[in-house]
Amino acid sequence: MPDGIADNYVDDYFLKGLVHKNSFPDLSYPSMIRETLEIIHVINTLTCFLVSFQLLLDNDYEIETFLVVTIACIFFYSTFIWINKAKYSFYGMINDLKTGVFLAGTLLFLTPVLKSLTVAYSTDTIILLVVIFVILHLILYDYSMVKKPLLLENITQSIGSPTSLNAVFFAAILLASRLLFGFYPLFRQGLRNYSQTICDILSVVTSVINLFMVLHISGSFALFYVFLVVFVSLISPWIFIYAYQFKKQNSANLNLYSDIQGPWDLPKVMQYTSIE
């Protein structure tokens, strides 16, 4: 060592220039808000479903609700076909029609049984079960699914977490409303691939529509809904960014480069649903 330098000297820049695989990227607030829009979509879908159920239960807006849901489904389906018109063939549409007829027919066939299924159970029990399965759906939902490209020829890959989907189907059966959850995520996925801006705008539009629908049923629930949306989309990204700096700082101060990954690490096996 040169004169004047101690034997245990460590330079300030020691290891700072080392390139980490898992380096801490800089986060920006607007991009984080944009990332939360997918969560808002899922919340909106659930809210829309619950509100539709309530409207049907009240018997005041039965026909209007049924009409709006049907028109919305047709609209979304048409948009989906228009977005993927290059890949979507006539036979694809026939298959979709057959699926629709099959699902509707099964429902029609099982309706008398389904009607009496929960007769012996109290409303509180049904509500509890619905809440449990809805929470399960939210927890297990694959929020990164919408970023993946939509493969029309192997659409089962786009389903995401089957447990999440089945949980909300079960909740829907309990509340006797079904179709909203199976195909709407596919539509969003296709729309996002087409144009992310339109997808984001759709998210805002559906939030506003949901707000009006909830306001019509209950003011306090509308307030809660607004709070939830604002919290998820605006406040939680800010909290995340604020907490993130501590993680970065802590790791730098303690020289804990525990996130360093290299060839000495055990391989991470991806859970593939199919092998191509």
Added chain:
Amino acid sequence: MGGDELNIANIFFPESKALTSGYLIGYNYEGFVLVITSVIPANKVQSAEQLQDIIQEQKFQVFNTYCASELLILGVIESETQSNNEIQLSKRSDTLRFKQNQNIWITIKSVPQKSKQIHLELRDLIICEYKYKVTPHFILYPKQNEGEFLSISQMNFGEIINRSRDWDLKSPYIKDNELFTYEDLSQNDIIVRQINCSRILDRLIEERLTKSDRAIEQDSQFQFDPDFYGQKEKWLRLSIVAKLFTLLYLIVYTPYKLCISLLWIFKPLSKLNTIIQLKRKAENYKKVRHYLRLLKEPLPSESHLQFDNHFYKMSIYIKLMSVIVQFVIDIALGAGMLLILIHQSKQILEILHYFGRGLHIEVLERQVKWLMGLPAGMKPNPNLDNFLGNLMLDIIGLWNYVTTELSQLEPYIIQYFALSGVFGINILLALCHDALFFCSVHIFVLYTVFAAVYKYILEMMGTLIRLFRGKKYNVLRKRIDQNNFLIQELYLGVLIVSLIFFLTPTIAMYYYACFITIILSIMLMQIFLLTLQGFVSNFPFYLLSLTIHRPYFLPNSFSLNIDERLSYFKIVPNKSNVGSVFSHLFGEFGQGFNKTFAEASPIKIIKKILLGDNLFFVMMNFLNMSARVNELKIEEAHGVGQIQPPKRISIFSELFYILRH
């Protein structure tokens, strides 16, 4: 027991011969340990040389290997009561001449005491012409009956009888027992062997001294039965009581055999307990014939196998008599039950109605109607509840029609049942067992349907819950794997699982509340009847009576009593191990229980109930409980060299022959 120090001589002397004067014959295993097997009065032989020639014959040397030493004339015993005019045996010229050529020579004096006690004194002990000054320990051993022996280790009946199933006529009968093993014998083991041989040799010498030369020539070889026991076909000679039982067996045998031969009519009903028990009775005849044949078969005459042969024959004899006695007692108990049932049929009917009230149709109807309401506050699916309840009530109504007709014939049914007591109480119990199942037909039919539905629902639920999680059972890899499901498949699966999820409690309610309690109570009744049946079939009546009237039949070690005043020891054999009779019984029972209840332990039954498996098949398996386990089949006995190729013998003629003996 053996003499470890040079100044002590251990002399084992037969208690019954202590007052006899004469030549001492016995074994000298080593050092100063002598076992006297016989005392031959001098007036029965011309000289010691003549006696020496006699005991050198092949017949008397047969136990040399077994006793690890040669049979010799060891010395003389003199009594103090001899008159002064007689020359003492030890002082006779031929004795003195003979003594000079012997390696060992002892002179004992017996002094009679008051109250029939004896005092033995060792006058001198000469080994290789040197007279030793020793302290003698006389150990008197008792005279036992024919076929009774001493042992150091405790023997138990289970061990002896079980071994007869697979003994190959070559290896030691019981490996670790000092009477049979070839290796690692201690001095005490040899002494016990020599004492056991003493009675046989004493008798053989006595007979030899009274026989003519011609008879001696014809009978020079040692033969197991006549020489070991002193009589031919010892095991075919029965006591009066045993003959009585055998006669009763013969009397009942022919009609019983005729009835069993008609069993072919009931071939479609071969699963019934009654038919199974009748077939087992038929096998018992084969056993009796088989055992008789084994008792008559000659056994290898190697000297080291004589005691093995004895215990083997003893086991076969016990088994033969056990079968005969059990059969007769079974018939007697059955006849007793017949009388009770005929004279007390009304009271018996009341008792049966009391215990079987759970099977009554009214009880089941009430149960179903209760389930169709709000049972214990539960809310089953109303549509399904009504459907299942009405279905059950319709089927019960049909069965009610049948039972109404049959209930008028109940007293006659009891009496016809009673008649089966003629075949034995075992058959009566088997009929009761079958009647229990017949009376529960309506329950079993409904239970089978409900159990099947419940089981299928559980299996469907399992499959659909896997679908719920996006998984599937891979039949090729036999594991659960991820699977891609179409949305239609997921949707339909969730529809069905929600149906099953909400309908299962209603079905489970009927399955558990209606049937499981009744089925379990039927099972308990069945187990009780089968246990009683097995107990009556396997109870060791004969073995217990044997331990009472012949308490020393099976060696069970001995104790050594010390008489300090007269300075001698006395061997007192212990009575046979009675506890081993019950341990043998429970051992056999336990094996049967273990085998059956390994498949139907309480935990497995609970698991089967929870999974919806039909308990009817478990109850059918319980019928194996009454079978004896580990019984070597006659065909297998050929494989281990036990018996010669079969000859057809008539059981009638064999049993008549035994009765005439």
